[in-house]
Amino acid sequence: MHTKSVAQLAKGLRERQFSSAELTRAYLDRITTLDTQYNSFITVNEAAALEAAEAADRSLAVGNANALTGIPIAHKDIFCTEGVRTSCGSRMLENFIPPYDATVIERFKAAGAVLLGKTNMDEFAMGSSNESSFYGPARNPWNTDLVPGGSSGGSAAAVAGLLAPAATGTDTGGSIRQPAAFCGITGLKPTYGRVSRLGIVAFASSLDQAGPMAHSAEDCALLLNIMAGHDPLDSTSSTVATQDYCATLDDSLEGLRIGLPAEYFGEGLDVTTGECINNALKELEAQGATLVELSLPHSALTIPTYYIIAPAEASTNLSRFDGVRYGYRCENPADLHDLYSRTRQEGFGEEVKRRILVGTYALSAGYYDAYYKKAQQIRRLIKQDFMDCFEQVDIIAGPTAPGPAFALGAKSNDPISMYLEDVYTLAVNLAGLPGMSLPAGFVEGKPVGLQLIGRHFDEARLLNVAHRFQQATDWHLSTPDSAKGGSL
Amino acid sequence: MAIEQGEVEKIAELARIRISKEEIGDVTQRITEVLQMVDQLQAVDTRDIEPMANPLDATQRLRPDEVTQSNRRDAFQAIAPAVENGLYLVPKVIE
Numbered sequence: 001m002h003t004k005s006v007a008q009l010a011k012g013l014r015e016r017q018f019s020s021a022e023l024t025r026a027y028l029d030r031i032t033t034l035d036t037q038y039n040s041f042i043t044v045n046e047a048a049a050l051e052a053a054e055a056a057d058r059s060l061a062v063g064n065a066n067a068l069t070g071i072p073i074a075h076k077d078i079f080c081t082e083g084v085r086t087s088c089g090s091r092m093l094e095n096f097i098p099p100y101d102a103t104v105i106e107r108f109k110a111a112g113a114v115l116l117g118k119t120n121m122d123e124f125a126m127g128s129s130n131e132s133s134f135y136g137p138a139r140n141p142w143n144t145d146l147v148p149g150g151s152s153g154g155s156a157a158a159v160a161g162l163l164a165p166a167a168t169g170t171d172t173g174g175s176i177r178q179p180a181a182f183c184g185i186t187g188l189k190p191t192y193g194r195v196s197r198l199g200i201v202a203f204a205s206s207l208d209q210a211g212p213m214a215h216s217a218e219d220c221a222l223l224l225n226i227m228a229g230h231d232p233l234d235s236t237s238s239t240v241a242t243q244d245y246c247a248t249l250d251d252s253l254e255g256l257r258i259g260l261p262a263e264y265f266g267e268g269l270d271v272t273t274g275e276c277i278n279n280a281l282k283e284l285e286a287q288g289a290t291l292v293e294l295s296l297p298h299s300a301l302t303i304p305t306y307y308i309i310a311p312a313e314a315s316t317n318l319s320r321f322d323g324v325r326y327g328y329r330c331e332n333p334a335d336l337h338d339l340y341s342r343t344r345q346e347g348f349g350e351e352v353k354r355r356i357l358v359g360t361y362a363l364s365a366g367y368y369d370a371y372y373k374k375a376q377q378i379r380r381l382i383k384q385d386f387m388d389c390f391e392q393v394d395i396i397a398g399p400t401a402p403g404p405a406f407a408l409g410a411k412s413n414d415p416i417s418m419y420l421e422d423v424y425t426l427a428v429n430l431a432g433l434p435g436m437s438l439p440a441g442f443v444e445g446k447p448v449g450l451q452l453i454g455r456h457f458d459e460a461r462l463l464n465v466a467h468r469f470q471q472a473t474d475w476h477l478s479t480p481d482s483a484k485g486g487s488l
Numbered sequence: 489m490a491i492e493q494g495e496v497e498k499i500a501e502l503a504r505i506r507i508s509k510e511e512i513g514d515v516t517q518r519i520t521e522v523l524q525m526v527d528q529l530q531a532v533d534t535r536d537i538e539p540m541a542n543p544l545d546a547t548q549r550l551r552p553d554e555v556t557q558s559n560r561r562d563a564f565q566a567i568a569p570a571v572e573n574g575l576y577l578v579p580k581v582i583e
Contacts, residue, residue: 096567097567098567099560099563099564099566099567191544192542192543192544193544193546206541206542206543207543232551235548235549236542236546238544238546300528301528301529301532303525304525304526304527304528304529305529307522307525307526308526308529315503319503319504322504323569324568324569324576324578325564325567325568325576326564326567326568326569327569329569329570333579334579335579335580335581336578336579336581337504338579339578339579340504341501341504341505341506342506344503344504344505344506345505345506345507345508348505353505353507353515354515354518354519354522356503356505357496357499357500357503357505357515357519358519358522358523360499360502360503361491361495361499361519361523364499364502370530371526371529373539374529374530374532374534375526375529376539376540376541377534377537377538377539377540378529378532378534378537379539379540379543380537380538380539380540381532381534381537383540383543415518415521415522416521416522416525419525429543430543431543432542432543432544433543456544
């Protein structure tokens with residue numbers, strides 16, 4: 001069962017080939033057996049998952065099933081889940097049991113999906129390797145000496161290791177796409193505002209967006225159909241109409257114009273990774289697409305712009321963790337000031353504290369114009385580059401990351417080199433565009449991700465291109481050796 | 489640009505994050521590295537460019553001023569570190 005896609009599993013459940021309880025049990029058993037290798041889950045929701053599976057089986061029995069009824073889904077530990085601990089990868093929320101569900105979780109529950117567990121992540125989603133998690137790093141199923149990427153590293157590792165058929169992630173600067181690339185799965189970051197942010201622990205509110213992570217574009221489309229839509233409780237949620245993201249998956253690519261930014265193929269890109277991307281582009285060309293060379297001239301500024309805007313927004317968002325209303329509180333505070341400052345010293349990890357301090361500095365009196373306002377102005381220039389390109393092309397393609405997964409510890413002591421991992425993904429968040437990563441080959445056994453970037457709200461087109469690519473290739477069907485053990 | 493250790497102490501105070509004497513030198517060095525990396529923004533001409541706060545240039549929606557959600561104080565306070573009689577407890581603020 002665990003080698004089937006979400007679409008196949010949904011069909012199997014409807015045809016009563018197996019029950020949701022059997023399916024859920026199978027994944028729980030695999031987690032018990034195999035997750036000691038990956039550390040991809042922070043919390044496994046065993047009892048409640050089996051209960052939800054039985055409820056799903058009752059719905060299936062009376063023919064009252066939705067697309068995802070009875071399908072186990074793993075959720076990044078950043079989504080608030082009522083009654084299930086939501087740690088956000090931090091000591092600060094080690095004992096935090098939310099009194100409500102994120103809108104995304106509510107939507108999955110309403111669709112009959114089973115909440116399998118909560119996946120590992122970089123602390124407060126700040127990282128590109130999953131190494132900043134308070135709960136220890138998750139590991140890459142393709143080689144457990146390698147990082148799975150981050151921040152949604154646990155979700156990517158769980159799907160790649162066949163411990164869940166699909167998962168959710170969030171992406172503030174590449175946190176769905178880069179781990180998807182590193183772990184050889186398919187991940188989509190939707191347009192800013194497409195998926196509700198309510199109940200997602202906030203990192204950088206003008207950049208954060210949740211999306212699906214699965215083996216195929218088809219499975220991502222099934223999940224996006226559940227996740228996308230207006231939420232009146234999220235003031236930045238879009239009112240633009242959603243569509244059936246499965247309906248156009250098979251559309252022809254004849255006449256599709258694909259833009260290739262020179263800046264995404266230049267210095268810094270691993271040579272073999274570049275070859276994988278070029279081969280993938282040839283496949284799309286063979287299906288009738290035209291490749292157009294173009295330029296995103298402000299690309300070199302995306303890292304510095306992002307590392308002002310994201311920390312600035314994080315410093316305000318994370319001010320809510322004060323040791324008073326929920327979460328960690330230090331022992332024996334001398335006074336209120338000591339309570340705040342020691343709770344935050346002890347509750348946050350190094351990278352989180354560093355970003356809060358940089359953000360506080362960028363927003364402080366005397367520096368606001370030079371840093372934050374300046375970064376917001378350049379953010380507009382970065383977005384305008386994309387708008388200009390989309391006059392000439394329908395989508396933009398390139399590598400998701402400059403190279404494949406790196407070894408644990410290789411960059412964890414050098415924040416700046418870690419930041420460079422996101423050089424091809426950050427601009428998409430700054431511009432609010434949809435972006436996805438799909439498997440496009442291997443470098444010495446390590447997966448390579450092809451990134452596709454679309455116009456605002458053009459998720460259906462990205463999924464269509466990715467699906468057509470996956471009909472002609474089998475990179476997304478490869479399974480790491482480490483996942484081949486276990487039950488079933 | 490480099491940042492002085494005293495300035496880091498000041499922003500740590502603003503951010504309510506205690507930094508020990510042993511750590512302050514290292515933290516200052518790391519923040520200096522980040523600030524040097526972002527310094528290249530200063531060379532860009534941004535005259536007459538409107539700052540962008542929302543990637544879709546969306547503005548805040550307003551809703552009718554009506555009560556839509558019920559009080560859940562008990563559920564919210566059940567997860568607090570210390571409460572009494574419906575109040576959050578903190579160390580004594582006024583002597």
